[in-house]
Amino acid sequence: MRPHWSELPEEDEDDDYGAGTMVRPYTITRGRTAPERDDLTLITLMTTVEELADQALATRSSGPRGLQPEHRLILEQCRRPAAVAEVAAGLNLPVSVTKILLGDLIAQGMLLARAPISVARAAGDGGLDLGLLTAVREGLRRL
Amino acid sequence: MAPSAPRPSSSSSLPSRAPAPVVPAAVKILIAGGFGVGKTTLVGAVSEVAPLRTEEYLTRASEGVDDLSGVDNKETTTVALDFGRITVNPELVVYLFGTPGQERFWFMWNDLVNGALGGVVIADTRRLDTSFASIDFFESRGIPFVVAINCFHGHNTRTADEIRAALDLDPQVPMLIGDVRVRTFGRDLLLALVDHLMELSAGAPVR
Numbered sequence: 561m562r563p564h565w566s567e568l569p570e571e572d573e574d575d576d577y578g579a580g581t582m583v584r585p586y587t588i589t590r591g592r593t594a595p596e597r598d599d600l601t602l603i604t605l606m607t608t609v610e611e612l613a614d615q616a617l618a619t620r621s622s623g624p625r626g627l628q629p630e631h632r633l634i635l636e637q638c639r640r641p642a643a644v645a646e647v648a649a650g651l652n653l654p655v656s657v658t659k660i661l662l663g664d665l666i667a668q669g670m671l672l673a674r675a676p677i678s679v680a681r682a683a684g685d686g687g688l689d690l691g692l693l694t695a696v697r698e699g700l701r702r703l
Numbered sequence: 704m705a706p707s708a709p710r711p712s713s714s715s716s717l718p719s720r721a722p723a724p725v726v727p728a729a730v731k732i733l734i735a736g737g738f739g740v741g742k743t744t745l746v747g748a749v750s751e752v753a754p755l756r757t758e759e760y761l762t763r764a765s766e767g768v769d770d771l772s773g774v775d776n777k778e779t780t781t782v783a784l785d786f787g788r789i790t791v792n793p794e795l796v797v798y799l800f801g802t803p804g805q806e807r808f809w810f811m812w813n814d815l816v817n818g819a820l821g822g823v824v825i826a827d828t829r830r831l832d833t834s835f836a837s838i839d840f841f842e843s844r845g846i847p848f849v850v851a852i853n854c855f856h857g858h859n860t861r862t863a864d865e866i867r868a869a870l871d872l873d874p875q876v877p878m879l880i881g882d883v884r885v886r887t888f889g890r891d892l893l894l895a896l897v898d899h900l901m902e903l904s905a906g907a908p909v910r
Contacts, residue, residue, distance in 0.1 A: 699791025
């Protein structure tokens with residue numbers, strides 16, 4: 561069992577795009593203020609498509625369709641699946657700005673998005689997915 | 704974007720020699736309660752990573768808002784929330800979101816509450832009233848929740864029954880008393896929530 565995070569040595573949290581950035585958020589999105597897609601939620605999980613991403617990351621060009629530094633950071637972070645909220649925290653950008661950048665990468669096929677598990681059935685008479693609850697329960701018991 | 708014409712999945716049009724990566728899916732649990740009651744502390748106690756913080760811009764134009772009488776005149780508000788994660792298995796991740804202390808903002812942030820599995824309301828016996836709004840919020844939205852009476856200040860002079868009465872809790876709502884800094888208490892709270900969800904799911908209509 562892995563040690564709890566509080567028992568691990570502290571990591572250096574500074575990064576090139578951390579709190580020190582002076583770039584206004586909507587400059588990063590090239591003026592766009594709304595995402596092209598409206599299906600990304602806080603816990604939509606993003607995963608980098610390694611093959612395509614590696615090709616793009618190896619290309620140094622940063623033309624109009626090229627990768628911005630934020631795009632590169634996202635692709636690196638999402639090699640391990642990460643939620644939209646985690647990506648936003650990693651970039652130190654608001655969620656809405658992050659969604660625009662994620663949309664760029666999804667459109668180029670470099671990022672896969674998986675929607676959250678729907679719990680909406682609870683509102684009806686069918687109840688929640690017992691298999692899901694059982695899995696969550698088993699995971700929590702190991703804490 | 705027209706909802707009737709979704710963008711085709713970009714992966715389908717690509718040459719895919721490599722096997723598709725296993726992409727886990729996520730569920731969300733909300734941690735609520737008055738300001739300074741221990742929301743981020745609880746998130747940190749059970750999270751596998753140090754609590755992360757993210758922000759969102761909320762504007763008055765947000766849908767579903769019809770009463771902003773308590774909000775000042777700013778066009779845009781920035782709301783921060785802290786969250787953590789528990790990887791249940793390779794295919795399932797649980798995210799815990801400590802909700803902004805002022806519940807009036809929640810209505811402006813539908814994404815935060817939509818699709819939540821359930822919630823934990825933390826209350827402090829010295830100022831139970833600061834958690835009324837959280838309880839009202841979950842009840843009004845039909846989101847199942849459990850109540851944590853946080854005793855990290857060491858003194859709890861009231862009995863469980865007194866607290867239940869003061870909070871006007873439905874008898875079915877589980878209530879646990881403990882220290883939210885302690886991981887096993889955090890775990891027990893989340894397990895109580897899952898058990899509660901299973902009970903509700905097992906048929907018996909709540910009302």
